Amino acid sequence: MANDLKNLLDRVERVDRSLASELRQQISTLARRREFGLNFEKHKPETVELYGRTVRAGDKVRLLNPRGQHGPREDSRTWRVKTITKAKAGHQARLQDLEGDDEQTAPLDELVVIADFRDPIYPGLRSTGSIRRGGDKPHHVVINAENFHALETMLFTSQGAVDAIYIDPPYNSGAKDWKYNNDYVDGEDAYRHSKWLSFMERRLKLARKLLNPTNSVLIVTIDEKEYLRLGLLLEQTFPEANIQMVSSVINPSGSQRPLGFWRTDEYIFFVAIGSAVPSSWVTDMTKEAGGPAQRRAIWNSLRRRGAGNLRVDRPGCFYPIYVRDGSIVAIGSPLSPQEQPGDEPDVPGATAMYPIKEDGTQGRYECNPKTAEELRLKGYLRLKVHRGEPSIQYLRKSEIQRLATGELVSRGQNEQGYLEIDWGAEVARQVKPKSAWNMPSHDADQNGSRINRLLMPDRKFPYPKSLYAVEDALRFFVGDKPDALILDFFAGSGTTAHAVMRLNKQDSGCRRSISVTNNEVSAAEQRELLAKMLRPGDPDWEALGICEYITKPRLTAAITGHTSTGAPIKGDYKSIDEFPMSDGLEENVEFFTLTYEDPRVVAADLGFEAIAPLLWMHAGAIGEQIIARTDTYAVVDSYGVLFAIDAAGPFAKAVESKNSVRVAFIVTDDEKQFQRVSGLLPSQVETVRLYESYLRTFEINTGKE
Ligand SMILES: C[S@@+](CC[C@H](N)C(=O)[O-])C[C@H]1O[C@@H](n2cnc3c(N)ncnc32)[C@H](O)[C@@H]1O
Structure with missing residues (x-):
């Protein structure tokens, strides 16, 4: 390069000596300037x-x-x-x-x-189990995978759809805490920083494509080993974002640093994208909030959303509630098993509302008609119309108690007959969070390792985050998004998914998480397993990997309330809301392992089962999955697949009859046919051409840089 420049200058000099001299001066000034930014060996290919x-x-x-x-x-x-x-x-x-x-x-x-990583992969997902306690809420998803490939996979399922990413990547401590190109990186490795940066950069570039460009956040935790380099990398990868670094005490007693200050904190980078800004909260994060002080939803759906939410589960909770002019005017009696909505007695001028789910199935109310009538008379029941959809809401016992203690304040019954309620002034006072966090609940040992021990007394995981630290970090950005999608692609023991479930519990939200982690064993375990003549890939080895041995059992325990050994979990959650961990959490989770498919098999429509879960994830991981190909079409709650173009007419009718369908996948090689069928479907339904869009996603988005 320098030689080329010299030759060019020589040529200029032959024509114009003074111009050449000026150019030489300018070039030498430029050459003295230190190049700005982060330069590192790219270590290709991974x-x-x-x-x-x-x-x-x-x-x-x-x-x-x-x-x-x-x-x-x-x-x-x-x-x-x-x-x-x-x-x-x-x-x-x-x-x-x-x-x-x-x-x-x-x-x-x-x-x-x-x-x-330069070669395309064609991913599929194989289910390895599920836990369902969340009724018709969407599913959390856990994927056992190399995260680079899982991120590529999400380009098909969730591009631009992620509201928050929380990651706690390996800190590159030099103590073999992560692998690059299949080998542990230790302190002796002269390239360990550039390897770490290459590893992170590749993944962050994909993560960027998943985040919602108009409003989302990337949260990355780190410590003193890499925080300076990470800061620059984030600046370069997210040039338009608003980046801030928080210092957060996670170990108040401090770990020794012989040559420096004892280390009590670590750092959290918040990369706020689009219009995202942290919301206010009941503490400024320099101390725990005193007393019960949080704003959760005051009114809750009377139609049951958790487990056992069907008419058949509690026939006595399936009855009409009569509404007229925005008021609830009467509560009817439960229908007999032979009766259907429409068979109820008439109340003049009123409409009967039943607990019908979005997909048209018959649900049930939380309480029987007698309790509903008591609630109605006290103004604890109301009709709410949100985006044109009416629903019945009620005050739960906890909110009624808050009215008694003054945490909630009522302005009396309004014209519609229900109480106008707000949080009491002192209780609900919210403040802007500060950038130095000192929260005892963020102690990683107390509320990370200890909680994991309570959930899995027979297993160990090194350095989980405090559950409440993750919950707090996320709340600032998804606290007001009850349907948010949250991703953690260094999920480890699954703290992020657990925290999202707790956020849902606090405001009856339907947030969902995607957790990705590989199935690594630690360097010490690896030595032991090799000595037992085992190899990675052997079932006995894989059963001890992080995803199988830690992440899945931890989340199973969190939801069911039972430990990995089957006993009720001892201990209570101790945060802004306190309740026994043995209550579990009313959530759904599906576990998968990433598979690598042959694109020729997929293109020939012979690999549907492997990619079926991807379609379900694309449609929001809600309700039932279409797990097998049919000769015509299949339609479930949130999506449909048209396998045979001849069946387009009945398919369109089936989609239209279910208001809840969000996505229609149409299997055809012909773009015109695809357009024609798309035209038959309701305008709010997104249409995706199979297998073209699947194959194209991975052909374009390979790891080649
Ligand atoms: C520091 S831990 C995260 C701990 C987590 N925050 C918690 O609270 O349990 C990082 C995790 O990322 C996983 N990991 C590292 N490299 C990965 C990769 N390339 N693909 C998938 N997972 C990876 C490791 O197995 C490890 O469990």
Whole structure:
């Protein structure tokens, strides 16, 4: 480059000496200026070993070390699988060295597939279980995966749809706390900072595409080892965002730093995108709020949303509530099993409202007609119309108690007959949060490790966050978004999902989370498992990985209220709301493992089952999933799939008859047919062409930079 410039200047000099001299001066001034920004070795390409993934012809693979062998790979070359043949001793692969001419044959079970981040992947999801206690609320999702691939997958399911990302990435402590290109990074590694930056940058660039550009937040925790570099990286990756760093005490007794101040805090970067700003809260974060002091929703839906929310679950709670001119005028009696809405007695001029769910199924009210009538007479029941949709709301016992203590203040019954209520002035006083947090509830040991021990007495996870620290950080940005989508792609023990569930409990919200974590074991566990002649990919090894052994059991315990050993959880949540952990949380969660599909199989419409969960996630992870292909079409609560274009007419009718359908997936190779069918569907339904949009998403968005 410098040489090219010199030649050019020489040429200029031959024509105009003074111009050349001026140019030389300017160039030398520029050259003295230090380049601004973060420069680091990009470490391309990043690869990851996909244990358990079936080896196919065309794959890149490496040879596994013999069982029981520690240390670096005996053969670290990457090979391409040319052919696979069946032999008596099992399947054999013919391999070609990718960088040399060598060829060899190796048994399939001695190979591991390599994913090079520059190559496209075609992801699918395989369900590995679910917990359902949340009625018709959307599902939280946990994905066992390499997060780079999970983020790519989310480009298909959730591009621009994420309201908040909370991540607690490896801090690069030098103590083998993370892996780059399948190897632990230790303090001796001269490239450890640039490796960490390359690793983070690739993932943050994808995360950026998932965040809602008009209003969302990225929250990243970090400590003194990488906070300076991370700050610059965030500035470069999110140039238009408003970035602020908070210092947060997480270990009040302090950990020793022989050469410096004892470390009590860590840092939290808030990257606010679009119009996102932190909301006010009952404390400025320099101290815990005194007393019960929080604004939650005062009125709650009388139609039950948690477990057991169907008419059949409690027939006595399925009855008409009569409304006229915005007022509730009478409470009817439960219908007999043979009766249907419309069979109720008439109340002149009034309409009968039943607990009907968004998808048209018959739900039930929280209480029987007698209690409803008592509530009505006291002004504790009201008709609420939100975006044209009427619903019945009521005051729960806790809110009625708050009225008695003065936390809630009533201005009396209004014309519609219900109480006009607000939070009492002192109780609800809200303040702007400050940037130095000193919250005893954010103690990582007390409210991270200890809570995990209560939930999983038989298991250990290093360095979880305080549950309340995550909850507080998120609340500033999604506290007023009861339907927010929150992502954590370094989920570890699942603290973020747990915190989102608690936020929902506080205001009857329907937020949902997506948690991604790999199934790594620690460096020490790895040594033990190798000594037992195990290898990654073996069921006994994978069962001890973080996702399977920690994340899933922790969230299962949080929801069910029972520990990983089956006993009711001891202890109470101790935060702005206190209740026994054994109550559990009324939420739904679905667990998945990311799979790697063959695009030819998907394009030929032979791989529907593998990508089926992606369609369900795209439609909001709510209600039932369409898990298998049919000959015509299938429609569930939130989406539909048209498999045979001939069935477009009945498909459109089925979609129209369900008000709740948000997305229609149309399987066709023909863009014109796709447009024609899209035209038949209600305008609010998003249409997606399969498998074109799926395949295109991954062809475009590969890790090539
Ligand atoms: C510091 S921990 C997060 C702890 C979490 N905040 C909690 O409270 O439990 C980081 C987690 O990210 C996971 N992880 C690291 N690299 C990953 C990768 N490339 N893909 C997926 N997960 C990864 C690790 O397994 C680890 O559990």
